[in-house]
Amino acid sequence: MALRMSSLFVRTQKEDPVGAEVASHKLLHRAGYIRRSAPGIYTWLPLGLSVLGKIEAIVREEMALAGSQEVHFPGLLPADPYKKSGRWEAFGPDLFHLKDRRENDYILAPTHEEVFTLLVKDLYSSYKDLPLSIYQIQTKYRDEARPRAGLLRGREFIMKDAYSFDIDDAGLDASYEAMRVAYLRAFARLGLPCLPVKATPGAMGGSGTEEFIYPSEVGEDTFVKSPGGYAANVEAVTSIVPEAIPYSESPAAHVEDTPDTPTIETLVAAANASHPRSDREWTAADTLKNVVCAVTHPDGTREIIVIGLPGDREVDLDRAAGTGMLGDGEVDLEAATAEDLAAHPELVKGYIGPGNSLDAPVLGLEAPSKIRYLLDPRVVDGTRWITGANEPGRHVFDLVAGRDFVADGTIEAAQVVLGDPAPDGSGPLELARGVEIGQIFKLGRKYAEALDLKVLDQNGKATTVTMGSYGLGVTRVMACIAEEYHSEDGLLWPQHLAPADVHIVVAGKGEEIAQAAETMTTELEAEGVSVLLDDRNKVSPGFKFADAELIGIPTVIVVGRGLADGVVEVRDRLTGEKSDQPVAEVVPTTVARVREAYAKAAAAADAAVSADQNA
Ligand code: ATP
Ligand code: MG
Numbered sequence: 001m002a003l004r005m006s007s008l009f010v011r012t013q014k015e016d017p018v019g020a021e022v023a024s025h026k027l028l029h030r031a032g033y034i035r036r037s038a039p040g041i042y043t044w045l046p047l048g049l050s051v052l053g054k055i056e057a058i059v060r061e062e063m064a065l066a067g068s069q070e071v072h073f074p075g076l077l078p079a080d081p082y083k084k085s086g087r088w089e090a091f092g093p094d095l096f097h098l099k100d101r102r103e104n105d106y107i108l109a110p111t112h113e114e115v116f117t118l119l120v121k122d123l124y125s126s127y128k129d130l131p132l133s134i135y136q137i138q139t140k141y142r143d144e145a146r147p148r149a150g151l152l153r154g155r156e157f158i159m160k161d162a163y164s165f166d167i168d169d170a171g172l173d174a175s176y177e178a179m180r181v182a183y184l185r186a187f188a189r190l191g192l193p194c195l196p197v198k199a200t201p202g203a204m205g206g207s208g209t210e211e212f213i214y215p216s217e218v219g220e221d222t223f224v225k226s227p228g229g230y231a232a233n234v235e236a237v238t239s240i241v242p243e244a245i246p247y248s249e250s251p252a253a254h255v256e257d258t259p260d261t262p263t264i265e266t267l268v269a270a271a272n273a274s275h276p277r278s279d280r281e282w283t284a285a286d287t288l289k290n291v292v293c294a295v296t297h298p299d300g301t302r303e304i305i306v307i308g309l310p311g312d313r314e315v316d317l318d319r320a321a322g323t324g325m326l327g328d329g330e331v332d333l334e335a336a337t338a339e340d341l342a343a344h345p346e347l348v349k350g351y352i353g354p355g356n357s358l359d360a361p362v363l364g365l366e367a368p369s370k371i372r373y374l375l376d377p378r379v380v381d382g383t384r385w386i387t388g389a390n391e392p393g394r395h396v397f398d399l400v401a402g403r404d405f406v407a408d409g410t411i412e413a414a415q416v417v418l419g420d421p422a423p424d425g426s427g428p429l430e431l432a433r434g435v436e437i438g439q440i441f442k443l444g445r446k447y448a449e450a451l452d453l454k455v456l457d458q459n460g461k462a463t464t465v466t467m468g469s470y471g472l473g474v475t476r477v478m479a480c481i482a483e484e485y486h487s488e489d490g491l492l493w494p495q496h497l498a499p500a501d502v503h504i505v506v507a508g509k510g511e512e513i514a515q516a517a518e519t520m521t522t523e524l525e526a527e528g529v530s531v532l533l534d535d536r537n538k539v540s541p542g543f544k545f546a547d548a549e550l551i552g553i554p555t556v557i558v559v560g561r562g563l564a565d566g567v568v569e570v571r572d573r574l575t576g577e578k579s580d581q582p583v584a585e586v587v588p589t590t591v592a593r594v595r596e597a598y599a600k601a602a603a604a605a606d607a608a609v610s611a612d613q614n615a
Helices: 023-030 046-065 080-085 113-123 169-189 264-274 317-322 338-342 446-450 474-484 511-526 541-551 561-565 583-614
Strands: 034-038 041-044 076-078 096-099 105-108 132-141 156-166 195-198 209-215 221-225 231-233 254-257 288-296 302-310 332-335 372-375 384-391 394-400 430-444 454-456 462-464 466-473 502-506 531-534 555-559 567-572 577-582
Touching: 023 034, 023 474, 041 046, 046 132, 046 156, 046 169, 046 474, 076 080, 080 105, 080 113, 080 446, 113 132, 113 156, 113 446, 113 466, 132 169, 156 169, 156 474, 169 195, 169 209, 169 430, 169 466, 169 583, 195 221, 209 221, 209 474, 264 394, 288 317, 288 338, 288 384, 317 332, 430 446, 430 474, 446 466, 466 474, 502 511, 502 541, 511 531, 511 555, 511 561, 511 583, 531 541, 555 583, 561 567, 567 583, 577 583
Parallel strands: 195 231, 302 372, 502 531, 502 555
Antiparallel strands: 034 041, 076 105, 096 105, 132 156, 156 466, 195 209, 209 430, 221 231, 221 430, 254 394, 288 302, 288 332, 384 394, 430 466, 454 462, 555 567, 567 577
């Protein structure tokens, strides 16, 4: 059944939604695909559901091809399994909790590892049952701190989440690889450029994990790539750690007056003026900068820590928080406030250091403050530093790591910058921004252990199952497709994802024109080509064209005055081509074009997989 603009439940909007910054958010709202109901929560209108359905269909086909079977869980779940796995706490304030009338804890599921694990435990008991891959396409709830950009970061959103169950590591590797291929194929069919990058597991735990990134300026993720093919989220980049340096010959540390040098810049200038080196100038890289930060743990406790790093580097709070080195679960990291500093008078603003010798440590293992002191991994034993002497206007020189100070651990907290070496030696890194559209994890046995998922192995021995989990943000993907495919005037979907295959505009008065458009609609639909017919009376052609541009179906057929000469105008908005075509030809040529576009999109999957294998 054709969609008809005369009755379709849609009202296009002239105004962008309040606060909208990105094109997908503006256009999906203005073209009448979605409607905001609360921050980060959207209502779906018929046009929106149509595109969403096409995206889901592609995802379903690729899941089936990868051997995964569809199930469907409730979104409302008892909290108990999440308490057992530790994620009741680890998710922190992102988790929506509620209580039932008997005061039992429930959650609106942010992701479903726990209950998938329990379902398999419920039904399976032998190695012969494995491997198993199951998935769902389902609504997730996360009380995101900063919902933004419409569907890109919602508090309610749709995710495809798949889970694999294997008896051993080799099985998990194979399951993971099958899913990875399914993702490459699905994103290619969805017309989204994407790059698998190394990632950090965050609150999920587990060993290997990759994110699929859609490169775009609207993204919140920074990723890196090298000429040699290394690609990673900045959070997952590891620094190349130099060898420790012997320090038996190093001069003793000495404290110097360096008045008015609270910044690295002023310190370097003062050091060169009053305490010059004989071999070269001091630079920011010779200084050890100590940055006071506040960690908020999932249970809400606030911990003050100090991060020490070379003075030519800035702290990247997101990277540091994402490393998993600050504690279990999702932690938040921010610069310490004036209040935090006031609570720790031993930290002298502008002149903070780990202490001038191991006999009187101010920060680090033995220090009375007990403030955790974490160092950039490049600050290896034997390196010599100028750093704060914990007195206003004074710095200590030749402070040697390992000899004069010891930290509580290391952390990858420094901003990764253009030209930093790739950890695998494949060349200098480039940085770019992108949106995470999917992430796949080798979870290993964490959830199976927490929830006691065991099967009997070949020898009749109970063995813990190893798992993978594979998320793909369906609604986020739709926003990304809208980002990738739009014009100044509206959305502009890839042909095979448009809410209808063809948009027919009745652009003229008279029964004949209307009838010709109706006939064309019937004929196209008989060939399996879906139509949105703008059959509205008393709406000007200009208005109809503007709506067509906003709605974004790439093939537009205009039935108007040309009909008297036996032609209609066919517009291909993707190429900008316009041509008059004889009425008798327009149906078969349009059917052929639409079918070709679907076939081309399907074929893109194989190409993407071989490109990845060759990389
Ligand atoms: P992010 O880092 O962007 O918050 P995440 O790493 O927390 O995402 P996962 O737990 O890996 O997300 O979820 C799997 C997929 O679900 C993500 O790759 C993303 O595509 C999608 N997703 C996650 N959070 C949201 C959200 N708030 N709105 C829309 N999609 C989301
Ligand atoms: Mg993720």
